[in-house]
Amino acid sequence: MTISPHPLRLAIIAGSTRPGRHSRTVADWVASASKNRPAATYEVIDLSEIHLPFIDEVLPPMAGQYSLPHTVEWASIIKPYDGFVFVTPEYNHAPPAVLKNALDLLFAEWNDKAATFVSYGVDGGIRAAEQLRQVCGELKLADVRASVALRFGTDFEGYATFTPAVEREADLARALDDLEQWAGALRPIRHPDVIA
Secondary structure, three states, rough: OOEOOOOOOEEEEOOOOOOOOOHHHHHHHHHHOOOOOOEEEEEEEEHHHHOOOOOOOOOOOOOOOOOOOHHHHHHHHHHHOOOOEEEEEEEEEOOOOOHHHHHHOOOOOOEEEEEEEEEEEEEOOOOHHHHHHHHHHHOOEOOOOOOOOHHHHEEEEEEOOOOOOOHHHHHHHHHHHHOOOOHHHHHHHHOOOOOO
């Protein structure tokens, strides 16, 4: 058994594609805050740049037999990561369909990894995050307790410009601490010959 010399690799997934969205700005804020964290490297995956169609595979993802090029490519993007920060708005008490679809397209690539959430909306996007927690459970994706809820009234100037309150930095630090701990703890499950 060997000890891994590599830091954790974590993805920040910007989960909205609509015009005027805030998810990329919020994802970039997370990425900026993560730059000096020695235990992990963080990279942004912007769903607006991936262009995934709605599920069109014949077999369910749990079968692990992806037949279409876009699904194979998406699986290859997600597979190397140890965990995820899902950046999500709340649309009608739920996450965007594009984010749910991105999750639903795959199965094994999400398994035995960790996740946290940075949600936003009038009430902080908490209902979207709660729904995503349920989805993560089914995907064997361990969601950590700590997360960040950004409210339009306090974290977006004039409900439009992202200006997070000072305390959000501490919220984010707690969420990333938990994410890194769990991602590190789960790594040996995926790689039994390597100690995290």
